[in-house]
Amino acid sequence: MRRMTVLAAAAIAVAVGAFSFTLGRAFTVRGPVATTMPAKLAESELATGTIASRPIPSAQTQAPSTPPVAFSPPTSPVAFPTSGRADVVATPSLACGNADALGVSRVVEIDTADGPGFGFEQFKAYDFLREHEVVLTFDDGPWPGNTSAVLKALADQCTKALFFPIGKHAMWHPEILKQVAAAGHAVGSHTWSHADLSKLTIDQAKEEFEKGASAVHAALGGPEASFFRFPGLQQPPEVVAYLGTRNIGIFSTDIDSFDFRMHKPEQVIASVMGKLKKRGKGIILMHDFQHPTSLALPELLAQLKASGFKIVQVRGKDPVKTLPEFDQAIMKEFGGNTVSTLPTSSIVRTVGE
Numbered sequence: 027m028r029r030m031t032v033l034a035a036a037a038i039a040v041a042v043g044a045f046s047f048t049l050g051r052a053f054t055v056r057g058p059v060a061t062t063m064p065a066k067l068a069e070s071e072l073a074t075g076t077i078a079s080r081p082i083p084s085a086q087t088q089a090p091s092t093p094p095v096a097f098s099p100p101t102s103p104v105a106f107p108t109s110g111r112a113d114v115v116a117t118p119s120l121a122c123g124n125a126d127a128l129g130v131s132r133v134v135e136i137d138t139a140d141g142p143g144f145g146f147e148q149f150k151a152y153d154f155l156r157e158h159e160v161v162l163t164f165d166d167g168p169w170p171g172n173t174s175a176v177l178k179a180l181a182d183q184c185t186k187a188l189f190f191p192i193g194k195h196a197m198w199h200p201e202i203l204k205q206v207a208a209a210g211h212a213v214g215s216h217t218w219s220h221a222d223l224s225k226l227t228i229d230q231a232k233e234e235f236e237k238g239a240s241a242v243h244a245a246l247g248g249p250e251a252s253f254f255r256f257p258g259l260q261q262p263p264e265v266v267a268y269l270g271t272r273n274i275g276i277f278s279t280d281i282d283s284f285d286f287r288m289h290k291p292e293q294v295i296a297s298v299m300g301k302l303k304k305r306g307k308g309i310i311l312m313h314d315f316q317h318p319t320s321l322a323l324p325e326l327l328a329q330l331k332a333s334g335f336k337i338v339q340v341r342g343k344d345p346v347k348t349l350p351e352f353d354q355a356i357m358k359e360f361g362g363n364t365v366s367t368l369p370t371s372s373i374v375r376t377v378g379e
């Protein structure tokens with residue numbers, strides 16, 4: 027079905043060193059939403075919705091050969107950058123111990139009012155990247171071992187990425203998701219159970235989105251960025267329109283690594299670098315859930331640097347406003363399965379000796 031979708035308003039504030047400018051606010055009518063589904067349709071990368079209970083990570087999803095990463099758990103709910111104006115600019119952090127790091131070349135802030143879409147595979151309206159600029163995105167986490175290895179690789183290169191965690195995974199591993207946010211990466215959402223929304227009713231699809239957003243919020247103990255990626259990039263126009271009413275920015279992709287089909291890190295590197303060199307820039311879709319990707323990342327980042335690519339860090343202007351009924355629904359569904367991170371002193375007190 028072909029349908030025009032009215033989406034507007036993306037103000038992107040751009041910072042480059044000492045000068046800045048705003049690409050502009052709003053525009054017009056965007057559309058039509060792509061009616062040809064990507065090749066990925068036939069092969070789903072993950073079907074968490076079919077998992078009845080929390081899976082035990084297998085050896086394949088365990089940490090790679092890199093040593094355990096020492097993270098300092100956040101001491102308070104993670105605070106996301108939420109500047110009050112669309113044109114507030116941010117300067118890339120210079121605090122990095124690696125002088126040769128890939129780093130962050132500029133930071134963009136996206137106003138997601140009315141639900142703009144990004145990534146030329148499905149959206150053509152907003153092209154905010156310059157030649158040789160890339161945005162790193164990681165889906166389907168958080169996952170033991172793999173996500174931590176991805177975080178370490180990013181930290182070693184002093185660079186930032188955008189994560190799209192699955193709601194159930196976030197509830198299973200909130201401590202890992204907190205580490206993602208604490209490291210300064212943007213965290214959006216990717217549905218509750220990674221369902222293919224093109225196969226659901228609109229009400230079911232809304233619930234998948236809302237519970238996913240509520241789960242990430244609960245896992246973080248604070249608001250997440252108002253960014254969303256459709257599982258398998260399957261985006262029914264009705265759901266795209268709904269996300270517009272929720273002021274959610276939709277991220278498709280420019281460069282799909284298809285890393286979920288790969289078994290060796292070399293394949294992931296070759297896939298990304300090959301497509302990137304042809305296209306010259308783009309939003310790269312990878313999966314921190316995937317073990318080969320976690321192994322590939324140190325070398326991939328090194329090759330990006332060596333090839334002259336620059337990393338753009340993406341932030342959301344305003345966080346998601348989750349809906350109370352779904353906040354309650356996920357807590358009810360997960361009642362007793364989540365581990366409290368409150369300090370002992372706030373839970374247990376001596377009332378008599």
Ligand SMILES: [Zn+2]
Pocket residue numbers: 071072165166216220256257258
């Ligand atoms: Zn996914």
